[in-house]
Amino acid sequence: MTASWSWYVIALVVLNIAGSAWLLWFTGRRRPGDPAPEQTSHYWDGDITEYNKPMPRWWIGLFYLTIIFSIGYLVYFPGFGNFSGTAQWSSQREHDAERAENDRRIEAAFAPFAERPIEQLAGDPVARRLGQSLFANHCAACHGADARGARGFPDLTDAVWHWGGAPADILTTVSDGRQAMMPPLKAAFANDAEIDETVAYVRSLSKQTVDAALAERGAPRFAATCAACHGPDGKGNALMGAPDLTDGYWLYGGDAATVRATVVNGRSGQMPAHGPLLGPARARVVAAWVYGRSREAAAQ
Secondary structure, three states: OOHHHHHHHHHHHHHHHHHHHHHHHHHHOOOOOOOOOOOOOOEEOOOEEOOOOOOOHHHHHHHHHHHHHHHHHHHHOOOOOOOOOOOOOOHHHHHHHHHHHHHHHHHHHHHHHOOOOHHHHOOOHHHHHHHHHHHHHHOHHHHOOOOOOEOOEOOOOOOOOOOOOOHHHHHHHHHHOEEEEEOOOHHHOOOHHHHHHHHHHHHHHOOOOOOHHHHHHHHHHHHHHOHHHHOOOOOOEOOOOEOOOOOOOOOOOOOHHHHHHHHHHOEEEEEOOOHHHHOHHHHHHHHHHHHHHHHHHHHO
16 A cells, blocks of 8 residues: 555544544534423424433443544554554464465375375275365366366366376376467468368278278378377377377367367367465375276276
């Protein structure tokens, strides 16, 4: 808060307190010439009289006490602009203290899981329960409460892993995040026909029904344009996050129109890093739950 705003707030507070005290004093006193409380000359129905009796002194005293209390409160706590108060209290300091205490309690609760292997944690009922709770709070918004994902968000319950499904890979994904980028490739083709041929070939890799002649003409174009990331056989590259195009799993959809849009416009997906938010122990527990969830689904 700037000095000018601070003085503005101080003046506003002082004027309000002083105005309240003055109003209480002014309205509570009797002035010369005022009629007696029973002599207001206001009558109804012949025998109903309006009185103008002052408030009891003890009641007025309570009002003054509240004003004195408010002054003391504003001196003790920061209420006069930039004045920090004699208690040196601040909402930020209180927030930081509460957060530090909560972090300490959380770290103590998750400390037993900090060094254990993820495969072991995946079979621990307590770790699984905690991991599911953390997943619901931090991951379900994108991947769904059941971890089955949605369009553009991977299904975590199957055996398809664009960045690798080993425990260490999953932990890296949770902790450090991932940045996936499929560049737009329209400029790499001479015309729409070449794009359609490439799309046909890409879809044929996952055994979809396509025009065989079109796919055959698209094979060399795939080798020249796409194989650097997805491999000559289209099986992808987990080091780059390039998906396997032969498994039938399509993050954005495998129909001709969607695959064509992917080739022409590219795709960009980001998994944010949760390590700074969760810390090492909680990130490990979440990774263990995801790993165990995928193993369960694969076994069914």
